[in-house]
Amino acid sequence: MSIRSDYPEPLWIQAVNLINSEIASGVLKPGMRLPPERELCQQLNISRVTLRKALTKLVEDGVLSASHGRGWYVATGAANKEWPNSLESFSETAERMGLTASSEVLRSEVAPASLDEAEELSIAPGTPLFHLERVRLLNNVPIAIDLTRIPAELVPGFTEVNFATDSLYEKLAEAGLELLRADSTIEAREADEYVAKHLVLEVGKPVLVMKQLVVDNTDKPLFTSTIQYSGDRYRLRTFFSRSNALSRTRRGH
Amino acid sequence: MSIRSDYPEPLWIQAVNLINSEIASGVLKPGMRLPPERELCQQLNISRVTLRKALTKLVEDGVLSASHGRGWYVATGAANKEWPNSLESFSETAERMGLTASSEVLRSEVAPASLDEAEELSIAPGTPLFHLERVRLLNNVPIAIDLTRIPAELVPGFTEVNFATDSLYEKLAEAGLELLRADSTIEAREADEYVAKHLVLEVGKPVLVMKQLVVDNTDKPLFTSTIQYSGDRYRLRTFFSRSNALSRTRRGH
DNA sequence: AAGTGGTCTAGACCACCCC
DNA sequence: GGGTGGTCTAGACCACTTA
Incomplete structure (x- = not known):
């Protein structure tokens, strides 16, 4: 070798x-x-x-x-054999698991940023924002609803893309955006009517809600995502590290 | 300087x-x-x-x-100012947020490992296992149920400790165990009767279930934890990194 | 005492950005 | 072309483990 x-x-x-x-x-x-x-x-x-x-x-x-x-x-x-904390797109996850990912686009348009949206992205309220809302499916089973908001100036022409078949992450890469890190919060909530309808669930069933802020290598916010997973159809993996406890090896091996 | x-x-x-x-x-x-x-x-x-x-x-x-x-x-x-993926104990989290953590001990005893428990910890079935089950409270509000299982030989005398007041992580450190990493899975589930009773919830309400395997610096499993958080009273934070996308800087600054 | 990882150095060359 | 980060080297000494 x-x-x-x-x-x-x-x-x-x-x-x-x-x-x-x-x-x-x-x-x-x-x-x-x-x-x-x-x-x-x-x-x-x-x-x-x-x-x-x-x-x-x-x-x-x-x-x-x-x-x-x-x-x-x-x-x-x-x-x-597990992945560490990699920021993986839904399509990539699907591929790794040997399943077919697809999407149903609920919304794909540019609209002004609300106060909350503007604050999360560190931009001015009213700034044009590209909203992409999709039902994500694995082998045609609805798994999650994904609402992503991106400053429109970063992604010109995205309203013309057919995201039912194209991967958002691929398009972002083509647009020259470099994702570095996604700061995420995760909680469990009840499915409301809207979510229940699109995920084919009963209202009140548990959903896993993950909110992400994705930043580039200069720590500039690129976009936010809110993903609501059907509780019984998805599971997140991550790991937590113990910040330096000055490891002094004792036993093992 | x-x-x-x-x-x-x-x-x-x-x-x-x-x-x-x-x-x-x-x-x-x-x-x-x-x-x-x-x-x-x-x-x-x-x-x-x-x-x-x-x-x-x-x-x-x-x-x-x-x-x-x-x-x-x-x-x-x-x-x-955000913290990275640190493995934090409940007590440490509470302190950081300026709240008071306490516990109600439901179970604290040594019992033989079941097949499932043994497999998770890479030990033989029947090996004595210390089971610690607690309701975790913040300012006396029940937040979560935590069931932790540790090979008894690693923690002699733990059945004598009063975990209503003492911190498990502190006791583990005193016993010479060095936590390095916690591999975790997270999902949303419905509260069953047992959980609902102890967290003062209705049956069927969403709970955030986190299962952790904590390993030391030689990757030896130390213990497993299953923590069920009341969906509307807790939120996890983590981050995901984009594994090397060969960053080729374009804009910024 | 021998083996092995942990830290540190001085200097070299390449790739990228900007003038 | 000059400034700056990215990669790479050969060799030194220290700290920990094992015997």
Whole structure:
């Protein structure tokens, strides 16, 4: 094994991919110890700093874990194949699960921002806002209602797009927007008549309401989404990290 | 300004703290550009690699952002004071919000692990498991029911602790357990009779169900929690990151 | 004492932005 | 072309674990 082909990919990303694929292919199994850093450096023909950048990334992804005087270990358990906190579009989630995503567009138009909408997006009230409201379906079963609001100037021509078939995230990427992070709040509420009708539920049944503010890499708000999932048809996954408790390893392995 | 006192703290952490404090004190204001890396290196008397490790950390924390040919900028907006995905105990959350947390203990005993419980924790069925079930209250209002299961060998003597007043997280820390991450699933469900009674709700009202598997820094499962929040009395916060979309900066600043 | 991860350095070259 | 961030290197020393 060896990297450094003539990819434009940074070396440390190639190293990440290589280690990931060795785990996927079973060469490295959960719980196994990796070769020492200095040895891996030689095998991959990269410097130790670069290797460590790759290893650090893999720890963030929950793929590896380190123990000071002991070595690097492949993470064990179910968390292994799970996605970390990635911001995934509905279409991407569907693809990953092997299902077909589709949409029914309820609303796709530009209207002035209300006071609340303006405040969330840090823009002036009345600013033209593109409203996109869709019922999201998996294999034709209604899963959620998604209402997204984007400053119209960021997405010219979006009222002409047919979002029943096109992916919003793809169109955003084409428009040059770079999503970085979605700050989200999650709560459980009762389905009102409107939601119940579109999700084919009884009024009062639980729905999972997720409100997101998506920002770009300069922390500028790009858009807000309110997604209401049918309680018995969807489940969110995330993880919480314990902020640095100065981990001083005691047992394990 | 200069660091490198005789702290045992790593230099890059000292750099993080210093920059953080300069922002807090208003020397660096949101939107401002930082001095070039090479200049900062001289001022702080550290190498560029070390400085960049600090800057990278500050980006993760949402404090700074970088633009390739332009420089480093202090992040703008409200997201600045928000906490990231920290794994916080109920008591800590309460304290942060200025409320008083308390508990009513429904169950505190050791019992053998069922098949399901054993699988979640990667232990043998029948292994003694400490079960702690509590109603969690804020200012004496019932907010949630929390059922936590911990292998009994990890927490000797816990059946003697009075968890109506003592914090579970504090006791876990005293027992030498180091929580690293909680993998969580979240869904909306209807309150059953048991939950409804203890949370003073009507049966069928929405509850937010969060199931967590908490692991230590070697990815060993420590315990599982199932927390059922009254839908109208609690709201979760988290964020999702867009995994590397090869950010190619276009606009901004 | 040997093995292994954690931190740190000085210097190099490339890619991008702006004049 | 000059300024700035992004990647990469080779080598050093320290801290923790294990024996």
